[in-house]
Amino acid sequence: MGLDPVDLTKEFVGIKSVSRWSNAEISDLVEERMKTCGFEVERLSFTDQNGELKVSLVGKKGEGKGGIGFFSHTDTVPGQEQDWDAYQGIVEGDKLYGRGSCDMKGPLACTMIAAASVSADQLKHPIIIVATADEEVGGKGAHQVTHESEILESIRPEFGVVAEPTSLTPVYSHKGSAHIVVTAHGEAAHTSTGLGQSANFLIAPFLAEMAELAKEIKHDERFLNHEYNPPSNGFNMVITDYDTKQNVSAARSTCHICFRTMPNDHSEALVEELVNKARGYGYEVTSSMSKPYYLDPENAVVQLASKFTGGKKPETVPYGTDAIH
Incomplete structure (x- = not known):
C-alpha cells in the first residue's frame, strides 16, 4: 500500500x-x-x-x-x-x-x-x-x-x-502482578503544640515486618519459580506521607506494596497474609492481583513462532503485557 x-x-x-x-x-x-x-x-x-x-x-x-x-x-x-x-x-x-x-x-x-x-x-x-x-x-x-x-x-x-x-524471541509466559495499598490515619498538628498523632509512627511496625518479609521472600522456595529469570517476585514497597513537613505530624501515611505473580508461587496466600497483617493493625487496606500469562510452550502458535524466528527457543519474561487481559 x-x-x-x-x-x-x-x-x-x-x-x-x-x-x-x-x-x-x-x-x-x-x-x-x-x-x-x-x-x-x-x-x-x-x-x-x-x-x-x-x-x-x-x-x-x-x-x-x-x-x-x-x-x-x-x-x-x-x-x-x-x-x-x-x-x-x-x-x-x-x-x-x-x-x-x-x-x-x-x-x-x-x-x-x-x-x-x-x-x-x-x-x-x-x-x-x-x-x-x-x-x-x-x-x-x-x-x-x-x-x-x-x-x-x-x-x-x-x-x-x-x-x-523481545529481540524476536518467542515468549510463552510472563508474570502478573499484585498490589496492596495500606494507609494509616493519624492526626495532623504542629509539633510545637504537643498535639497530633503521626501516621508515620502508626504505620512503622507494619513497615518493619515488611522489611523482614522482603528478605525471606527472596530465598523461600514457596515464592520462587525457576522457569523465570529472575525466579523471585520482585517484592517492593513505596511509602508516602503526602509531602508532610518536618514540623507537622502526618495525618496519613500510605505504603504501596507490589510484587510479581507467577504460576504455583502462593501469590494468593501472600496477598491474604499481607492484608490480614494490615487489618490487624487497624489500617485501611485495599488489594488487587492479576494472574500471570502462561501458554504451553509446545502450543502450535509458539512452535510456529519459533520456526519463523530461526528456531529460537521460546522463553519467559519477568514483565507484564496486555496479554493478561
Missing part, C-alpha cells in the same frame, strides 16, 4: 503519547493508516482519572471467524530528558532511535504493513490489529477492548501475538 515500516514508525514516534497525556492524536493517525491498509476500524475510548481522553483501536481485514490478532499499544513511558529530540525518529546505521520506537510503535507499524501486503480476498480467516491505550499504566485500554469490542466478540481470533520487543 506504499507504506514503509521505517517511515511509518517515524510518523508514530513523532507524536507524543506518554501515558499521562491523551493518545487521541496518535490514535487518529493509526486509524487513518489502518484504513489505508484496508482495515475496518472500531474505535473505543474512555476518560482517565486526570480527564485525559484515551483511545483504543481494533482493526479487521477479511471475513469470517477465528484468524489471528496482533496486539500493540500506542502509549509510551515518559523517559528522561535527552540531549536530542526523542520524538524525531533518528536513524543511525540499522537502528531507529526515538521514544517508543521499540515499545511499541515500531512493532505496530510492522504488523500493519505486513497485514497490508495481503488482500482481503486472499484470506481464509480475518486478521485483527489492536492498538490499545494505557498499557504502561495498568492496561485499562486492553481491558476495555476485551470487554467492549464488537469486532473481537464477533470474530474471536484463534491466535494472538503481542508484538512487544
Whole structure:
C-alpha cells in the first residue's frame, strides 16, 4: 500500500503519547493508516482519572471467524530528558532511535504493513490489529477492548501475538502482578503544640515486618519459580506521607506494596497474609492481583513462532503485557 515500516514508525514516534497525556492524536493517525491498509476500524475510548481522553483501536481485514490478532499499544513511558529530540525518529546505521520506537510503535507499524501486503480476498480467516491505550499504566485500554469490542466478540481470533520487543524471541509466559495499598490515619498538628498523632509512627511496625518479609521472600522456595529469570517476585514497597513537613505530624501515611505473580508461587496466600497483617493493625487496606500469562510452550502458535524466528527457543519474561487481559 506504499507504506514503509521505517517511515511509518517515524510518523508514530513523532507524536507524543506518554501515558499521562491523551493518545487521541496518535490514535487518529493509526486509524487513518489502518484504513489505508484496508482495515475496518472500531474505535473505543474512555476518560482517565486526570480527564485525559484515551483511545483504543481494533482493526479487521477479511471475513469470517477465528484468524489471528496482533496486539500493540500506542502509549509510551515518559523517559528522561535527552540531549536530542526523542520524538524525531533518528536513524543511525540499522537502528531507529526515538521514544517508543521499540515499545511499541515500531512493532505496530510492522504488523500493519505486513497485514497490508495481503488482500482481503486472499484470506481464509480475518486478521485483527489492536492498538490499545494505557498499557504502561495498568492496561485499562486492553481491558476495555476485551470487554467492549464488537469486532473481537464477533470474530474471536484463534491466535494472538503481542508484538512487544523481545529481540524476536518467542515468549510463552510472563508474570502478573499484585498490589496492596495500606494507609494509616493519624492526626495532623504542629509539633510545637504537643498535639497530633503521626501516621508515620502508626504505620512503622507494619513497615518493619515488611522489611523482614522482603528478605525471606527472596530465598523461600514457596515464592520462587525457576522457569523465570529472575525466579523471585520482585517484592517492593513505596511509602508516602503526602509531602508532610518536618514540623507537622502526618495525618496519613500510605505504603504501596507490589510484587510479581507467577504460576504455583502462593501469590494468593501472600496477598491474604499481607492484608490480614494490615487489618490487624487497624489500617485501611485495599488489594488487587492479576494472574500471570502462561501458554504451553509446545502450543502450535509458539512452535510456529519459533520456526519463523530461526528456531529460537521460546522463553519467559519477568514483565507484564496486555496479554493478561
